[in-house]
Amino acid sequence: MRRLNNLNYKLLYILSLSLASFSVNAKLAYDTFGLMVIRSQLIVEAKPVHFEGNRTTFKILKYFKGKSSSNLVTIVRSTEEHDQKIYFVGKHILFLMRGPKGKWMPSSYGRSYWPLLNVVDLTGRQNKKCYYAVPDVYPFSMVRSGKYLNSKLMKVYYQYLTSDQGFAKAKVYCYRDIQKAIKLVIDKQTNKSASKNAH
Numbered sequence: 001m002r003r004l005n006n007l008n009y010k011l012l013y014i015l016s017l018s019l020a021s022f023s024v025n026a027k028l029a030y031d032t033f034g035l036m037v038i039r040s041q042l043i044v045e046a047k048p049v050h051f052e053g054n055r056t057t058f059k060i061l062k063y064f065k066g067k068s069s070s071n072l073v074t075i076v077r078s079t080e081e082h083d084q085k086i087y088f089v090g091k092h093i094l095f096l097m098r099g100p101k102g103k104w105m106p107s108s109y110g111r112s113y114w115p116l117l118n119v120v121d122l123t124g125r126q127n128k129k130c131y132y133a134v135p136d137v138y139p140f141s142m143v144r145s146g147k148y149l150n151s152k153l154m155k156v157y158y159q160y161l162t163s164d165q166g167f168a169k170a171k172v173y174c175y176r177d178i179q180k181a182i183k184l185v186i187d188k189q190t191n192k193s194a195s196k197n198a199h
Contacts, residue, residue: 027138027142028082028109028110028111028139028142029142030142030143030144031108031111031142031143031144032143032144032146033143033144033145033146033148033149033181033185034146034148034185036095036107036108036112036143037065037095037181037182037185037186037189038185038189039095039097039107039108040065040066040095040096040097040107040112041065041066041096041097041098041107042063042065042066042067042068042073042094042096042097042104043063043064043065043066043093043094043095043096043182044058044060044061044062044063044064044066044068044073044093044094044096045060045061045062045064045091045092045093045094045116046058046059046060046061046073046091046092046093046094047059047061047089047090047091047092048086048088048089048092049072051086054076054077054078055074055075055076055077056074056075056077056086057072057073057074057075058072058073058074058075058092058094059071059072060072060073061091064093064179064182064183064186065182065186068104073094073096073104074103074104075094075096075104075105075106075113076103082109082110082139084106084110084111084112084113084139086113088115088117090115090116090117090118091115091116091132092113092114092115092116093113093114093116093134093175093178094112094113094114095107095108095112095113095114096112108143110139110142111139111140111142111143114134114140114173114178115134116132116133116134116175117132117133117134117135117172118131118132119131119132119133119154119172123154127154129174129176130152130154130172130174130175130176131175131176132174132175133154133172133173133174133175134172134173134175134178135170135171135172136151136170136171136172136173137170140173145173145181148181148184148185149173149177149178149181150177151171151172151173152171152172152173152174152177153170153171154170154171154172
């Protein structure tokens with residue numbers, strides 16, 4: 001079997017840990033990408049800068065929807081079975097909404113923190129059309145993308161890689177396509193609201 005470099009092992013291990021935190025016996029119900037974007041009050045590209053117990057603090061790098069008074073967002077993980085654990089130290093797309101006490105919480109329980117994996121690190125090859133990607137594996141596969149977002153088949157290393165199979169093909173959502181899909185949903189929602197107000 002072809003050897004993976006240390007960085008690939010690291011990414012593979014981190015992704016395996018994050019996905020292993022979910023029980024395979026009690027799966028999440030499906031959500032839709034469109035409703036998740038509409039439900040979100042804050043959608044950002046962010047990177048974790050501090051881990052402490054069940055708290056992870058992210059630094060916001062880019063806004064897609066909403067605004068925050070601070071460039072830091074702290075997410076507190078509950079003890080619920082499917083609440084996402086954050087192990088990956090790289091960039092994420094966060095889909096957030098305000099909780100009862102005004103603190104940010106996931107807008108789609110169990111699948112609101114999407115890790116942006118570097119395709120070059122995963123495949124060893126540069127892909128100008130898909131530099132970063134989110135693997136379409138559980139729990140992210142529980143978000144129906146429908147007309148907004150279509151997953152693409154790429155040869156990547158991921159958690160189901162086995163010695164007898166060599167490379168396994170994983171569907172991924174390319175970062176560029178995710179950005180376009182978020183904008184499309186927001187634009188549709190804005191146009192719908194404007195149309196209602198005009199009548």
